[in-house]
Amino acid sequence: MPRVSALHIYPLKSGRRLSPATARVEPWGLAGDRRWMLVDAEGRFVSQRDLPRLALVRAEPLPGGLLPGGLLLDAPGAVPLRVEAPTAERGDPLADVHVWGTPLQAAEAAKEAHSWFTSLFGTDLRLVHLDDPRRRPTDPEYAPGETVSLADGYPLLLTSTASLADLNARIAADHPDDPQRGAALPMTRFRPNLVVEGGEPWAEDGWRRIQVGEVVFRVVKPCGRCVVTTTDQETATRGVEPLPALGRHRRFGKRLVFGQHLVPEHPDGDLVGTLRIGDPVTVLEQGPRPLPRG
Numbered sequence: 001m002p003r004v005s006a007l008h009i010y011p012l013k014s015g016r017r018l019s020p021a022t023a024r025v026e027p028w029g030l031a032g033d034r035r036w037m038l039v040d041a042e043g044r045f046v047s048q049r050d051l052p053r054l055a056l057v058r059a060e061p062l063p064g065g066l067l068p069g070g071l072l073l074d075a076p077g078a079v080p081l082r083v084e085a086p087t088a089e090r091g092d093p094l095a096d097v098h099v100w101g102t103p104l105q106a107a108e109a110a111k112e113a114h115s116w117f118t119s120l121f122g123t124d125l126r127l128v129h130l131d132d133p134r135r136r137p138t139d140p141e142y143a144p145g146e147t148v149s150l151a152d153g154y155p156l157l158l159t160s161t162a163s164l165a166d167l168n169a170r171i172a173a174d175h176p177d178d179p180q181r182g183a184a185l186p187m188t189r190f191r192p193n194l195v196v197e198g199g200e201p202w203a204e205d206g207w208r209r210i211q212v213g214e215v216v217f218r219v220v221k222p223c224g225r226c227v228v229t230t231t232d233q234e235t236a237t238r239g240v241e242p243l244p245a246l247g248r249h250r251r252f253g254k255r256l257v258f259g260q261h262l263v264p265e266h267p268d269g270d271l272v273g274t275l276r277i278g279d280p281v282t283v284l285e286q287g288p289r290p291l292p293r294g
Contacts, residue, residue, distance in 0.1 A: 012034075146263050167249070224257060
């Protein structure tokens, strides 16, 4: 039976991961996951696609829990900065921002945070906080009536160690004379929330509904991958793989696929449950894969 082998939370979208032993599940994602984000002067979200060095920015929750206590920001070459969590309820200003073209409002952090990031990256940036995740709906085609944090599209992303092992074997076979390019990639390249081990490679392609410990999830669609997967999450340097390998072995339409998006079932409102490393993963429903659009 597959089991949870790792849990990851990214307090700042595209920032460095935290890897707790347990994580509370909320309707819009893991508690504290991707509730903060950088935007440019036009309010467009900024990620590792634009700034690979975001991988090195550590956003550590201040004492009092993941929310609403704020963050301690740290990065190589910068002086750490404490940032309190702004909220509309407290009267902090709301900014008009957008993620993948979807408009929403998020609370602006203090000007000191904007200056910290602008100085770090040499471009005009603002830090915002999604104080109310109910403001952002998921794609109604795949998850009607649900909401999501500042993640790219859905509350959680699941990946499988068996599938990564298979992908790494294919990468090595594709480059028999180039050990560096054929080197195995770590799971951190794919920035999942939930990693499972055990079972067959790509078994998750057929999952439609699963139970992980005490929480039931719908598996709503595969995850199309981008240039972020080529970024070493420990050094922020860009490579080439895995996109060429995904293009050869995991192309569906125009999408290069690795991992599955999850939406938690929450019949009791905002009360969902807790995930723990070691939790068993039970497949409740299987079915054909919904192909990504495009």
